[in-house]
Amino acid sequence: MAAGTGTQKELCVQIVDLQPGDLPAVRALELECFSDAWSEKLLQDLLTSSWDKAWVLKEDETVCGYSNFRVIAGEGELMRIAVHGACRGRGYGRLLMERLLREAEEENVEDITLEVRASNAPAIALYEAYGFQKEAVRKNYYSGPTEDALIYWKRSGKSIDR
Template identity: 35%
Template sequence: MKDAAKRFWQISQRAYTFDSPWNEAQFASDLEQSHSFYFTEGSGIMAFLGFHQVCDEIEITNIASEEKGQGHGSKLMERLIEHAESQGIASIFLEVRASNQEARLFYEKFGFQVVGKRKNYYQHPSEDAVLMSLKVGNPNE
């Protein structure tokens, strides 16, 4: 797990504009949680998507790729949505920096919609988070 935590931190350090939102120890701690899961993409792990699954909800905690434009993010998101459908998940949600238009458009491509904001959620620099959600399951089933 220590190797995975280090690799996830390295990828996110390169992928995020303002450095990784988590340090290596936070990734290591997260990997030990029973409700925490990671999907990876590429040989030698080129991209990953971390999420927490509790009851009928999934929260995306991290998604990062060393190489933008290679389709890793889309493959990971498709895999997560397939997983959610197979598990009877009602919704997937996430937070994203308000200024991160590229990420917001990426999520919108998969059907995510803005459902709220968290004032001054991010630090270094301080910025609001946009909350986004994707309804997966049919509440009438």
């Protein structure tokens, strides 16, 4: 996919599987975006975990975003989705979400959950735009600062065992 207009050089925007060489950039994204930033070791574990898929979104060769999707016992969890502050509002969050949902479809994952800080309006708007619905609140779940977690689910409606 290419982005850009007029005489500006067009950017090559692509989503690719996380590679070892991306870890420092992803660690920097973690530090920028999350109060409980994952360590480089934890990020490295994503490369070999059979539960996890992780992708980076690159503008040319620069990492602008990443996401991590975990599937356990047929149930999916959106663990991380993050876009560098300077790159937000360009549709990259949507692209990462669509990559993740495509993976879920390919893996026959019917239900996907996530948790989000109650004040995180941009992320909540993104999730709701893709059909996630709030089902529960975990009071004071987050620290630094203390805040409720909202638990969202996107359910296919196919499962009969709920």
